[in-house]
Amino acid sequence: MLNWLFILSILVLNLNTQGSIPEIILQVKHANSDEGWIRVLVFSDPKGFPDQIEKAMKSYSIKPKNKSIELDLSDIPEGRxxxxxxxxxxxxxxxxxxSLGYPLEKYGFSNNPKVYFSSPSFEKVAIQVGKTSKRILINLH
Structure with a gap:
């Protein structure tokens, strides 16, 4: 009887870990200082991208430490x-x-595209979140 309980508990533990949520970690690096906030917007749609907070699926404001932040995004569902x-x-x-519209504060995007005279397109910075864990790095410039 004890053996059956042991086997059953192993099976239950194995089933629980198979359906676990993948870990999605975002790192934002190279802030100018630890002053202010690093603001992160996650868009699931091109509408409002890159800066309309009210159209972002999620928004976060985090105090930088050592000129960077690390944010757990594991709660976002699969998608682009x-x-x-x-x-x-x-x-x-x-x-x-x-006065000319040139940014005086650092900014960045997923996929770290080169930015010249305007923001990159949604498609250029879109990343796929799926069933596997992922680390995303944004270098501010």
Whole structure:
């Protein structure tokens, strides 16, 4: 009888780990300082990308430590997502720009695309979240 209980408990433990949620970790690096917030927006749709907070599927504001953050995104379901990050160093809730619209605070996107005169497209920065664990790195520039 004891052997059957042991085998049954092993089977139950094995079934529980097979359906576990994959770990999705986002790292944002190279902030100017530990001042202000690093704001992260996760978009599941091109509408509102890259900066309309109200159209983002999720938004986070995290105090940087050592000029970076690490964020657990394991609660987002499978799908395609574009992620925007800005270092809101002055804490005003938005990306501060000069009179010509050039950013004065650091920013970045998933897939770390080169940015020239405008934001990259949703498609260029979209990443696939699936059944496997994933680490995503955004380098602010």
């Amino acid at each position: 997502y574009a992620i925007t990050a800005i270092h809101d160093e002055d804490g005003n809730g938005k990306l501060t720009t000069n």
